Amino acid sequence: MQDKQSNGMSFFPILPLETEGREDPFEFAPPVFYMEDFSILGIRVQSVAEALKLFAENGLSCETGRDCAKLYVKRPRTLSVAAGILRENKLPFAIADVADRMYQG
Numbered sequence: 001m002q003d004k005q006s007n008g009m010s011f012f013p014i015l016p017l018e019t020e021g022r023e024d025p026f027e028f029a030p031p032v033f034y035m036e037d038f039s040i041l042g043i044r045v046q047s048v049a050e051a052l053k054l055f056a057e058n059g060l061s062c063e064t065g066r067d068c069a070k071l072y073v074k075r076p077r078t079l080s081v082a083a084g085i086l087r088e089n090k091l092p093f094a095i096a097d098v099a100d101r102m103y104q105g
Contacts, residue, residue: 009073010073011070011071011072011073012042012043012070012078012079012082013040013042013043013068013069013070013098014043014044014045014051014052014062014069014071015042015043015044015045015068015069015098016044016045016046016047016048017044017045017046017092017094039097039099040097040098040099041096041097042096042098043071043082043083043086043093043094044093044094044096044098045086045091045092045093046091046092046093048064050089050091051069051086051091051093052064052069054085054086054089054091055071055082055085058081058085060072060078060081060082060085061074079095083095
């Protein structure tokens with residue numbers, strides 16, 4: 001996913017593990033025309049604040065955005081490095097589709 005605020009740099013949204021019953025955590029526009037399932041890969045964590053702190057301490061580029069926290073992709077291994085940091089610190093997480101409220105008809 002690309003953020004208009006970050007000069008087009010790709011990022012992974014960081015969201016709480018449990019978002020049931022809440023409004024969509026961020027606004028996005030799906031492609032105008034698509035034939036396949038649409039998804040947005042993100043990171044769901046038990047504590048977004050703790051994840052952001054750990055990522056920043058380990059040199060990963062992240063921020064709290066207007067509608068969700070973001071882990072910016074600066075190199076190909078960003079997601080695996082982030083997962084390793086969360087595992088090392090025993091912070092429950094899941095790498096998952098965060099566009100779970102989109103109709104796939």
